[in-house]
Amino acid sequence: MTWRYRFTFLILILFYLLVIGRLFYWQVVKAQELSTLGQLQYGRTVTVFPKRGEIRSSDGFPIVTNKISYLVFANPKEVKDKSKTISLLSQTLSLDVASVSASLALDKFWVPLTSGIDTQAKAKLDRLNLPGIGFEQQYSRFYPEASLAAQLIGFVGKDESGEDKGYFGLEGYYNRLLKGKTGSAVQIHDAFGKPILARLNQESGQIDGSSLILSLNRPIQFLVERVLKESVDKFGATSGMVGVMNPKTGEILAMASYPTFDPRSYQDFSENFYKNAFISDTYEPGSTFKPLVMSAALDAKLVTPQTKCTICSGPVSIGGYELHTWDDKYFKDTTMTEVIQHSDNTGMIFVAERLGVARMINYLEKFGIGNTTGVDLQGEVSAALKPENQWYAVDLATMGFGQGVSVTPMELLTAISAIANNGKRMEPHVVSAVENPDGIVVKIPPRVIDTPVSPETAKVMAEIMVNAVNKGEASWTKLDGYRVAGKTGTASIPVNGHYDPTKTIASFVGFAPADDPKFSMIVILNKPTASIYGAETAAPIFFEIAKNILSYYGIPPSGQ
Amino acid sequence: MKKPALLILFLIISVLGLSVVKTFVANRISTSGSTLGAIEERINFYKIENTLLSEKLYSLSSLTNVSSQADKLGFVEENSNFVLTNPIPIALKQ
The missing domain is CATH 3.40.710.10 (DD-peptidase/beta-lactamase superfamily)
Structure with a gap:
């Protein structure tokens, strides 16, 4: 009886360890992947970009503000007539044919094509109704007074991670204050992809940038x-x-x-002018x-x-x-x-x-x-x-x-x-x-x-x-x-x-x-x-x- | 024996009642996703419209634009300021 008892006990222990090991695999090794899959079924995480603060002169006029622009992206798997799409995109967005072609040849679901296009260019593309081409709304800097006080203000470029960053002048000195804080929100949707709850903005952590009021007359x-x-x-x-x-x-x-x-168009000028x-x-x-x-x-x-x-x-x-x-x-x-x-x-x-x-x-x-x-x-x-x-x-x-x-x-x-x-x-x-x-x-x-x-x-x-x-x-x-x-x-x-x-x-x-x-x-x-x-x-x-x-x-x- | 039976009956009725209410409410709001989407789209449309109009307003009211428009309309800078000053209230020894 003793060896039978021990054998049963060993089998139970092995079974127990197997269960523990499997649980470890799902809970620890595959945790991130499963969590992402779960979230994809439940909703979509959206990055909420903050609006960069304005820079106003002493009379309250915004000498630097934001305008709406769009990032154009493609889902190459959904693009139907590639040669026609490449030709239309390169013509409408003044892009190099080779670069658009290379982007659409990638085996990805999301490929950025260009950013900073204005509403007119977006409307033009909209009318073409190209499958697999989408837009992401973003803000870019707008200067109503053109280059007024340019060296005092500085400019906004990109940092190493591709996010907006102020360089020189006020944009550089007050960058942290102006840029605000990027947040994320979950857009919950139903089985058909329709949103069933409003964005959880309060929980997103997104904060718009503060505006600067200058003494500049x-x-x-x-x-x-x-x-x-x-x-x-x-x-x-x-x-x-x-x-x-x-x-x-x-x-x-x-x-x-x-x-x-x-x-x-700061890129067109020598760095000595910055x-x-x-x-x-x-x-x-x-x-x-x-x-x-x-x-x-x-x-x-x-x-x-x-x-x-x-x-x-x-x-x-x-x-x-x-x-x-x-x-x-x-x-x-x-x-x-x-x-x-x-x-x-x-x-x-x-x-x-x-x-x-x-x-x-x-x-x-x-x-x-x-x-x-x-x-x-x-x-x-x-x-x-x-x-x-x-x-x-x-x-x-x-x-x-x-x-x-x-x-x-x-x-x-x-x-x-x-x-x-x-x-x-x-x-x-x-x-x-x-x-x-x-x-x-x-x-x-x-x-x-x-x-x-x-x-x-x-x-x-x-x-x-x-x-x-x-x-x-x-x-x-x-x-x-x-x-x-x-x-x-x-x-x-x-x-x-x-x-x-x-x-x-x-x-x-x-x-x-x-x-x-x-x-x-x-x-x-x-x-x-x-x-x-x-x-x-x-x-x-x-x-x-x-x-x-x-x-x-x-x-x-x-x-x- | 009578009290527990009543309690069980009450609980069963409550469960059934709440289930009916849940079904009814779920049925009512099942299509609100589309309505919500439409409202959000509308809000977004007005936000974009507002930003575009502000952009236009700022461009038109900028000094750069006002100055170039003034030039086109033939306005010129006044260089000779004419100022009225009060006479000095004392006799000057000339």
């Missing part, structure tokens, strides 16, 4: 781009940039570079840097507007170098007000020497020079100032008139705006509010970063800059009846360790109205050929734009 941006384009052509420059800021809040009202690109030179390129600011150094010396009470320069009667020799003024004209006992008016390099050497290296570095850092400004755009760079122990006497002298230092236009505009804003330097920003998909708007408040100079110093410096506009080299183009504070700049371009006298960066920086500034602005022209001087190229552009902005804001001339 659309009419000002439009004006700036038009004037800049005309001026770059007129003055024969290789490129140009203009930035307009509200100095009291740090809000960017306009930012333009030319040449630029079209975000609708980056925003206003924040990604550094240059030697030249004389537009002088107001920063002068206001530092005024704030430290080392000079006053009436202080006389004791070294300005001729070229100044420092460390084996002979430093000249830009026009080789010298004014003995010139005052600090006149130093800025004449853009006198020797006068600025006098000021820089009074400041000394330590104070110079301290003030420049407070003005934000050598650091990124923190503007909410992708790709901002900065060139750090040299450490104090690496400064030679000639470095201090040239720094006084803006040579031997590199800044981005954004850095300089922010620093000059501090003078316009009673000495307070604001953090520049392009986005003033974010609206989430539920319509809740979160405002981004202005932020004071530093106070490089006192309000009194800022007022005095503004007056010196008003005098420079009214009596300086750019006085021929000034606006009658308005008090505008400004400074011209003509910086030579360093090439192989030397400055090329025929190639310059002409610029003008300033703000208006000087007593209660509504905007600050910087204009930069790269290698103008009609004239190399900022007073003859950048200054007229500044005043042309300023005239229109003042008129747009309804600010009348003071009549004085």
Whole structure:
């Protein structure tokens, strides 16, 4: 009996193990496959793509929004007359015959043919009624203002997994906020494939992207781009940039570079056009840097507007170098007000020497020079100032008139705006509010970063800059009846360790109205050929734009 | 003995009643899939229509379009602003 008992027991154990093994096979090894099969009988999982957030200008107009487009796909197993289908598809969608033919030859149920086709093209294909050809609705970017502020906005391309991704500018910087979250939903259907329940949207996890509300003023941006384009052509420059800021809040009202690109067809442009030179390129600011150094010396009470320069009667020799003024004209006992008016390099050497290296570095850092400004755009760079122990006497002298230092236009505009804003330097920003998909708007408040100079110093410096506009080299183009504070700049371009006298960066920086500034602005022209001087190229552009902005804001001339 | 019999009878009637109701309801909603599909299609149609109209509206009201239309209609930029200012309320020493 014992062996029979054991044999039965063994058979039972084996049977039991067989059942366990089979269960393991179904529950673990084939689990995923069975689950998919079950889901296919029950319903269809649909990927729910989020709508990318809009980008609106300060007047609420969407300068970037979404339009409906379609992905065309084929089920090669359902295509009946392949040669006719290939011919019609390639004609209607302007596709290569070989690529359509290759797609339809695949042994698959779903093959994408092309994406981004508009509603008209879809309607055309619909009318052809081709079996085995279907559409999937998707959203693509739409730019009602075409290439307006292209370098500020960036563009939307694809990432490694083929999903939309923002590159450069706001699209790049705020990509996570704009793109939202992809979700999935199950469309339950009956035996005939008819839906019997609504999509389970709430459980899908899909969230539309948030929209950005910019401080960018659309009419000002439009004006700036038009004037800049005309001026770059007129003055024969290789490129140009203009930035307009509200100095009291740090809000960017306009930012333009030319040449630029079209975000609708970014692939057709060189990658060099994608980056925003206003924040990604550094240059030697030249004389537009002088107001920063002068206001530092005024704030430290080392000079006053009436202080006389004791070294300005001729070229100044420092460390084996002979430093000249830009026009080789010298004014003995010139005052600090006149130093800025004449853009006198020797006068600025006098000021820089009074400041000394330590104070110079301290003030420049407070003005934000050598650091990124923190503007909410992708790709901002900065060139750090040299450490104090690496400064030679000639470095201090040239720094006084803006040579031997590199800044981005954004850095300089922010620093000059501090003078316009009673000495307070604001953090520049392009986005003033974010609206989430539920319509809740979160405002981004202005932020004071530093106070490089006192309000009194800022007022005095503004007056010196008003005098420079009214009596300086750019006085021929000034606006009658308005008090505008400004400074011209003509910086030579360093090439192989030397400055090329025929190639310059002409610029003008300033703000208006000087007593209660509504905007600050910087204009930069790269290698103008009609004239190399900022007073003859950048200054007229500044005043042309300023005239229109003042008129747009309804600010009348003071009549004085 | 009487109470359990009543309870059983009640349960049987309930089961039968609910089965009838279920059959009736299932019969009523068996074709609603098509109706639901049609409603969803209609919603989708209006959503697309709305997006297309917005697209058209934005294109027409863009400054780029307004500016080019203004050029075509012959509008020109006014360069000489005329401004009325109040006279200065003090006597100036000339």
